[in-house]
Amino acid sequence: MLKGADDSVMEQEDSASQHGEMTSWDINDIKLPQHVSQTDWFQEWPDSYVKHIYSSEDKNAQRHHSSWAMRNTNNHNSRILKKSCLGVVVCGNNCSTLDGKKIYLRPAICDKARQKQQRKCCPNCNGPLRLLSCRGHGGYPVTNFWRHEGQFIFFQSKGAHDHPRPETKLEAEARRSIQKAKTSFSPSSLRQKRIQEIESLTGAAPTQEPLPSLLSNADAHVPPADFRGHLRESSQEAPLSSCSGQFAHPGAAGAAGAAPTWGRSPSLGRSPRAEGLCRVPAAPSTAPSPRPCAQHVLPVAQGGREPFGSGGGPVGHGSCGARSPLPHGGGCLWLPPYPPQGGPCPMASGAQPHPQAWASAPSLPQLLQPRHVF
DNA sequence: CCCTGCGGGGATG
């Protein structure tokens, strides 16, 4: 499914698990290989039916990380951790950023947080957000399995993701904090509190920015370090860009679901501007406008076992082949580079768009470090 | 706040 484009760039997996006999194991085997000649580098974007053997020292493997948004799934087996893919959150307007990138947000892992997330608006065009769920494994989400065994951590994935890559965890976190910085800056309500705090602390006039670093980034100022113009200044401030009228029609996710609830909304050809109320600060006009772009809270394809189950297999394709073939270009980095946050997080380079940068810290030495050879 | 893992429990095959 996700072939082509990526293959060439694909990391050179000199994986242990890639070499002949090593692939013979299955995560469910009673006994897994005891002697592994070489462990794998952590794979940020495992896809298709792959297996990897990581060192039990590998931090990312220890935490069962993935750049796909994977949530824990109970398989009633404490020895094998199972996680399933949540897909990707896209803009319902199918908008593009100024540099032509699509919006692929990372679905929140926590169910509650995810629902809240879907009620929010596209950071680029303020349109509604939509969760594109993963059906890469026979109509079900792709699953990843983790198993610790001695000095190794065995990994196996089942299914091929049928959707674009979401932001990485770090990208999502970065965007969140930027967002937060912005919102806590403009709203007059919160502002009061802010000002008071500031005054009490500094006794200075609130007109001065107390948080230069954050604000400069969040504001439309171009951060000092400009990387190949890839920069997007506050992508959120501009409701303009290219929300061409083309709605990714409801079919896609709603297709099978045919959620009765959402019948009333869609096709009003309104200008997307109508729902822009989302964050418009100075538009508290008449109605408090409950939830601007929230009418699409449909259960989507979420509830695994039913949306389209009735008819044919779980694979709902066919009806409306609205599932866009993923533009698998790259990391979908529409968000401004995040200030080098230094050491706290071991998942260091996550903020880099480069696929392989994941496991390797910014420091070269680490690249040279031998990969546990036995 | 959210991520992560655990485990009970329901529904389906």
Added chain:
DNA sequence: CATCCCCGCAGGG
């Protein structure tokens, strides 16, 4: 038996 899934809880950043 298996596989899905949902839910709440607890620990931790």
